[in-house]
Amino acid sequence: MDEELLKKFETVYNLNDGREVIFRPLKPKEDIEKLYQFYSTLSKEKNYLRFMSYRRVTRWIVEDWANVDYHQSMSLVAVVDTGETCIIVADSRYFVDKTTGAAETAIVVHNDWQRKGIGTNLILHTIKVAKEMGVKKLFAYVSAENKKIIRIGKVLGFSPKWYPDMGSYGGELILNP
Numbered sequence: 039m040d041e042e043l044l045k046k047f048e049t050v051y052n053l054n055d056g057r058e059v060i061f062r063p064l065k066p067k068e069d070i071e072k073l074y075q076f077y078s079t080l081s082k083e084k085n086y087l088r089f090m091s092y093r094r095v096t097r098w099i100v101e102d103w104a105n106v107d108y109h110q111s112m113s114l115v116a117v118v119d120t121g122e123t124c125i126i127v128a129d130s131r132y133f134v135d136k137t138t139g140a141a142e143t144a145i146v147v148h149n150d151w152q153r154k155g156i157g158t159n160l161i162l163h164t165i166k167v168a169k170e171m172g173v174k175k176l177f178a179y180v181s182a183e184n185k186k187i188i189r190i191g192k193v194l195g196f197s198p199k200w201y202p203d204m205g206s207y208g209g210e211l212i213l214n215p
């Protein structure tokens with residue numbers, strides 16, 4: 039079944055320079071090292087924007103993040119073949135609240151791979167996958183200074199929201215009402 043989902047949710051995004059970026063679900067065991075390399079080499083600023091406070095990245099934490107089941111927890115990664123090896127350059131994920139069917143989502147694109155359309159297109163892919171998987175709503179908390187993701191969210195149809203319980207700004211997108 040997971041093999042089927044892996045195939046179904048794999049797609050290719052072409053960069054302007056012709057290079058291919060594969061968007062696909064994370065492979066829980068196989069991708070741990072790549073995921074660790076990705077998160078442990080993010081700049082402090084990116085780490086802060088992604089987690090809304092600085093998060094120390096350890097192998098143990100990354101093993102936990104890699105442990106996705108594709109149903110309640112999903113990670114869609116952007117993978118590039120450098121010629122020598124394959125590296126993860128972005129991770130977009132969501133986690134479904136079983137009682138509401140809504141999922142919190144978040145994304146981060148590695149510093150070296152920004153402004154190439156990867157963020158926008160990987161979020162689009164995440165929306166497609168979540169919709170097909172029956173997720174009712176995607177929502178995200180973002181820092182109010184994070185103008186870039188707020189702009190991308192608006193373009194992709196997320197309605198801006200203020201979450202008083204979280205004391206946080208964010209956005210939501212209804213997928214399966």
Ligand SMILES: CC(C)(COP(=O)(O)OP(=O)(O)OC[C@H]1O[C@@H](n2cnc3c(N)ncnc32)[C@H](O)[C@@H]1OP(=O)(O)O)[C@@H](O)C(=O)NCCC(=O)NCCS
Nearest residue numbers: 084087088144145146147152153154155156157158186187
């Ligand atoms: C926000 C974030 C995900 C955007 O990722 P990205 O890959 O840089 O996004 P895109 O390339 O799709 O779009 C960003 C910009 O590049 C531009 N762009 C898109 N495709 C491009 C291309 N092929 N060539 C040049 N520029 C391009 C877009 O127009 C956009 O411009 P703008 O910033 O002036 O609006 C990334 O900056 C990030 O990881 N931030 C830190 C974590 C974070 O904030 N996460 C959100 C909290 S959940």
